[in-house]
Amino acid sequence: MPQRLGLTRQWKTISCDMRSRIVIITVTMKTRSKLPSKEAQEAPISGPVLNPSDQNPGKLVILPKGLSQEARLVTLHDPANKKPARYILCPENGIYEFTKISATSNCPRSWLIVHDQVEAESTKDALPCTPTQSGGRSSDANDYIAAADDMLVATPYDALLFLLPALHEKSKSPEHKLYLALDDLVDETGSNSKLLRTSLQSTVIRNSLEERLCAVCDVVDAGEERMFRLSPKKLAQDLIKRAENMSKDGLPRSMENRFVTEALESPIMNQNRHDSKAETSLSNDQIEVPQTTEEHNNKLPKAVMTNDELTRVLRLRVALSFMLKSYFPAALRDDVELLLASNEQLNLTKLEEHLNHLASVRSEALALRSISDNINRKRLMNDDDDDEAADARAEKKRKQEEKDRLKKTESHGIKQLKKVDISGMKKLSSFFSKAAPKKAASG
Amino acid sequence: MLEARLEQAELLKKVVDAIKDLVQDCNFDCNDSGVALQAMDNSHVALVSMMLKSEAFSPFRCDRNIALGINLSSLTKVLRCAQNNDILTVKAEDAPDVVNLMFESSDSDRLSEYDIKLMDIDQEHLGIPETEYAATVTMPSPEFQRICRDLSALSESVSIECTKEGVKFACNGDIGSGAVTLRSHSDVENPDQNIKIDLTEPVALTFSLKYLSNFCKASGLAKSVNICLSNEVPLLVEYGLAANSYLRFYLAPKIGDEE
Numbered sequence: 001m002p003q004r005l006g007l008t009r010q011w012k013t014i015s016c017d018m019r020s021r022i023v024i025i026t027v028t029m030k031t032r033s034k035l036p037s038k039e040a041q042e043a044p045i046s047g048p049v050l051n052p053s054d055q056n057p058g059k060l061v062i063l064p065k066g067l068s069q070e071a072r073l074v075t076l077h078d079p080a081n082k083k084p085a086r087y088i089l090c091p092e093n094g095i096y097e098f099t100k101i102s103a104t105s106n107c108p109r110s111w112l113i114v115h116d117q118v119e120a121e122s123t124k125d126a127l128p129c130t131p132t133q134s135g136g137r138s139s140d141a142n143d144y145i146a147a148a149d150d151m152l153v154a155t156p157y158d159a160l161l162f163l164l165p166a167l168h169e170k171s172k173s174p175e176h177k178l179y180l181a182l183d184d185l186v187d188e189t190g191s192n193s194k195l196l197r198t199s200l201q202s203t204v205i206r207n208s209l210e211e212r213l214c215a216v217c218d219v220v221d222a223g224e225e226r227m228f229r230l231s232p233k234k235l236a237q238d239l240i241k242r243a244e245n246m247s248k249d250g251l252p253r254s255m256e257n258r259f260v261t262e263a264l265e266s267p268i269m270n271q272n273r274h275d276s277k278a279e280t281s282l283s284n285d286q287i288e289v290p291q292t293t294e295e296h297n298n299k300l301p302k303a304v305m306t307n308d309e310l311t312r313v314l315r316l317r318v319a320l321s322f323m324l325k326s327y328f329p330a331a332l333r334d335d336v337e338l339l340l341a342s343n344e345q346l347n348l349t350k351l352e353e354h355l356n357h358l359a360s361v362r363s364e365a366l367a368l369r370s371i372s373d374n375i376n377r378k379r380l381m382n383d384d385d386d387d388e389a390a391d392a393r394a395e396k397k398r399k400q401e402e403k404d405r406l407k408k409t410e411s412h413g414i415k416q417l418k419k420v421d422i423s424g425m426k427k428l429s430s431f432f433s434k435a436a437p438k439k440a441a442s443g
Numbered sequence: 444m445l446e447a448r449l450e451q452a453e454l455l456k457k458v459v460d461a462i463k464d465l466v467q468d469c470n471f472d473c474n475d476s477g478v479a480l481q482a483m484d485n486s487h488v489a490l491v492s493m494m495l496k497s498e499a500f501s502p503f504r505c506d507r508n509i510a511l512g513i514n515l516s517s518l519t520k521v522l523r524c525a526q527n528n529d530i531l532t533v534k535a536e537d538a539p540d541v542v543n544l545m546f547e548s549s550d551s552d553r554l555s556e557y558d559i560k561l562m563d564i565d566q567e568h569l570g571i572p573e574t575e576y577a578a579t580v581t582m583p584s585p586e587f588q589r590i591c592r593d594l595s596a597l598s599e600s601v602s603i604e605c606t607k608e609g610v611k612f613a614c615n616g617d618i619g620s621g622a623v624t625l626r627s628h629s630d631v632e633n634p635d636q637n638i639k640i641d642l643t644e645p646v647a648l649t650f651s652l653k654y655l656s657n658f659c660k661a662s663g664l665a666k667s668v669n670i671c672l673s674n675e676v677p678l679l680v681e682y683g684l685a686a687n688s689y690l691r692f693y694l695a696p697k698i699g700d701e702e
Contacts, residue, residue, distance in 0.1 A: 406467065406468075406514075409467075409514060409516045409517070410467060410516075411463055411464055411467070411515075411516050411519075412464070413463065413464020413465070413657065414463075414464055414465070414466075414467055414484075414485070416464075416653070417464065417465065417484060417485070417486075417653065417654070417657065418485060418486075420486075420599070420651055420653040420654065421599055421600075421651070422486050422488050422651065423697070424649075424697040424698050424699055425486075425488040425651065425695040425696070425697055425698075426488070426695050426698070427486075427487040427488060427695065428483060428487055428488060428489070428490050428569060428677060428693060428695055429487065429567075429569060431676060431677050431695065432490075432569035432570060432571050432572075432677075433569065433570050434567055434568070434569060434570065435568045435569055435570030
């Protein structure tokens with residue numbers, strides 16, 4: 001799309017530097033939400049004629065640095081969910097998966113991709129997927145606006161994950177746990193996909209596979225070949241190591257906020273009727289068990305884990321469940337989860353206890369809040385200068401006053417009559433039918 | 444426009460006095476035939492129906508049907524300002540906010556005027572059919588009032604039993620029981636004291652004495668009262684007024700609550 005769209009906004013140019021291995025692409029971020037096609041329709045006729053919008057718009061992809069010429073984008077079945085997914089196969093660097101990064105729906109974005117002369121030259125070959133416009137008159141003409149705000153980032157992928165379903169399959173029955181050679185495993189895995197088989201057979205990937213298999217499998221040497229059998233324990237250890245690696249400096253911020261900070265937050269209880277020192281606090285090193293009233297004291301589990309320890313374990317758990325959910329086939333996931341749950345190193349039970357307790361406190365707080373919320377809302381109503389509400393209130397008040405007035409003006413006789421025992425007396429309407437209103441009864 | 448002139452304010456005073464302890468607010472429905480009122484008590488077991496025919500007024504003018512929703516306590520307060528012999532004129536617009544009451548003293552040139560604010564009263568009217576009652580007892584209204592007062596001392600309810608022999612008011616209370624029996628009686632010299640019993644079949648019904656005593660507050664309006672009974676229907680206590688006008692009270696019988 002040509003750039004002469006009469007755009008008045010200031011474009012901000014940013015550079016994405018995704019670790020050292022990734023090519024720097026100069027991209028210009030666009031903060032307007034209009035689609036380019038719409039822009040084209042709205043442009044005045046007298047202006048320059050715009051190219052029609054691309055039927056198959058390009059995607060912004062960030063690729064790793066140093067991909068070989070043989071690197072290819074391939075579609076393979078994701079071992080976790082058996083659905084086709086895109087991968088980069090590089091015989092020299094291994095396998096990469098794509099992670100899609102999108103803007104939130106309430107903050108729509110588009111990409112303006114500007115081809116800097118120098119960088120465009122240098123990255124042209126290495127970026128087979130970056131959209132380029134043919135017949136460039138100037139560098140401007142090559143610039144591109146992508147309506148979709150997705151960014152696909154290629155990240156290294158453990159080839160072992162492709163083998164896991166096959167490994168798991170062969171070691172399922174307890175009696176017949178089979179040892180398998182790497183070649184057999186690759187054949188088994190690639191039985192449905194020739195592409196996968198050939199790609200797993202490349203030297204670099206084979207070597208890394210063997211290394212990884214040693215980490216998660218029981219190994220026997222059978223002459224020249226090594227034979228592997230999945231060891232759930234080793235796999236769990238490997239996973240924990242990875243999770244530790246992942247959560248060492250805290251999880252990525254959105255994950256940390258959502259699953260760690262939020263999960264460990266205890267509700268603030270205002271209703272300390274008995275004892276002010278029973279206030280909830282997580283700021284101390286030793287966790288003070290949140291409590292509202294004295295009576296709760298006995299019910300609560302005594303805190304044994306420090307706050308930092310809790311956070312560490314929870315981070316590990318989040319990391320583990322993220323890895324399991326994203327990369328492991330369902331059948332294997334359950335087995336590993338069971339193993340992890342009983343892992344002493346992780347100490348998940350204590351965490352579970354604490355989280356359960358937090359949940360109960362939270363639900364209690366919620367119940368209390370719904371009461372106070374109610375009160376707050378009433379106050380809001382009073383503060384609110386909404387005419388309608390005021391009218392309704394005035395009307396209600398008037399009616400109430402009317403009622404009170406009637407009560408006051410009630411004569412003594414009527415008050416006395418109210419006390420009369422009317423048991424066994426039917427209402428007169430059960431004897432006489434209702435007449436049309438405003439018609440004096442002839443009675 | 445309503446304009447109704449009553450020679451004696453006493454009539455309206457007494458009517459309102461008689462019903463003010465039964466009904467709190469009610470509509471006075473005015474049309475060219477006169478002023479009517481129908482209202483039930485709070486419990487809806489008793490009903491008062493009043494009709495003041497246009498002939499009772501002189502003159503009477505009512506161009507449109509209008510309903511004057513009046514609080515009876517307020518009306519009582521204003522009517523207290525009138526003397527029994529005052530000439531009372533009721534006036535109201537076609538779509539009135541207030542009703543105007545004017546009292547003219549018959550023997551002096553005193554003229555007092557009061558406006559009562561009206562209210563919107565959403566009352567349902569019951570259609571009451573003309574009924575042939577099994578028994579109609581006509582007796583002096585003070586007599587009926589006395590019976591009700593006397594028996595009230597013993598009990599909350601009274602059984603009224605009409606037979607050929609007469610009418611028996613009987614009650615049974617904590618301290619004992621009591622009964623008053625009246626036989627047909629005609630006094631030639633003083634026809635107001637006549638007791639007449641028209642009977643097609645014997646009737647026995649039980650009623651709340653408190654309500655009956657309440658109805659008796661109308662005793663001053665008429666010298667005699669008609670008490671009409673039929674099994675399983677409300678009792679009618681009727682006070683006849685001049686010029687075909689009337690004040691009627693209906694009361695639901697107590698059923699399945701024998702004492």
